Amino acid sequence: MGRNVFDGQPRAVLFDLDGTLIDSAPDITAAANELLELYGLPPLTLTQVRSMIGEGVKKLVERAFAASGVPLSQDRLEEANRAMAGIYARHLTGLTELMPGAAETLAQLHASGIRLGLVTNKPQLAARSILLHFHLAERFGAIVGGDAVVRGKPSPDPLLFALEQLGVPPEEALMVGDSATDVAAARAAGVPVVVMRGGYTRVPVEELDADLVCEGLADLPAALRHMRSAA
CATH class of the missing domain: 1.10.150.240 (Putative phosphatase; domain 2)
Incomplete structure (x- = not known):
């Protein structure tokens, strides 16, 4: 288990977009x-x-x-x-699909009272348009695109900005991503991080130094329980 595992269920979960929630x-x-x-x-x-x-x-x-x-x-x-x-701007959703389990997992986490945030290097308007297209925007209390901050991921700035909007400190949050960029941003922000297989990482997921590697989004709720029990 990694270095910054939360003690108890996270109050907020931050998601990357491309390669994590959508196959764009x-x-x-x-x-x-x-x-x-x-x-x-x-x-x-x-x-x-x-x-x-x-x-x-x-x-x-x-x-x-x-x-x-x-x-x-x-x-x-x-x-x-x-x-x-x-x-x-003309190619946001024509060929893009949700990753398996994305809608169901977001709904489950949202229903459990966990606050959700989106942290992506994609432009803010494009990210919001994609979430609206898939009827997911209402799940998120914070949507932070790459142009909403001076420095995008791997800087911690977008994660910290999202958590500020959600009203949750880093030690009570979790980042879910698919790449070294997500892991580096989470580490810099002091947020534990789960990495999904099947994303856009350029190196094997086992080499990303995440707190946990998850087979897919449908497995995330169980992964949270695993991390909690191991904390």
Whole structure:
């Protein structure tokens, strides 16, 4: 068990979005390839783009051009990032699906009185639009996108901002994510962290130094009980 396991049931659970609650890689791939086409570059595969997700749209754009053999200067990166913002706004939910067990697990946690927050590096408006599309927005007492704070994950800032909105201190909260970015942000915020298999991590989940690895979202309530009993 990891270093910062809470004592008792958490009062709040913070969720990452991409690769944790939703499988958005197909939509993000479509948007990235539309952007690359504007620049006369060939498309990337779904597998390639999946490995680029997790640190915000700008970092994804930078990685996409680098993978295409055309690394961008800072000015060109800013230009491409602005273009991507408009493109991705048209690719939020067309190919995106909920991860198995997402809706049911959120409903169960919400019904048990646990406060829920969303902490993502995706832009705030895009994150909220996706939650509304899947009828999940009402579950969350805090939705923090990458542009809602100066520094996104792996900085602790978005987690701490969400917890401030929820009125819960870090030691009484839990982070649920799928990547090293989520684990680093949770550690920096002093929040225990559960990592889900099947997300967008670029390294094996066992190497992420999470407090617990969970097979899927449907197993999360049982995982919370396991962590509580081990605290």
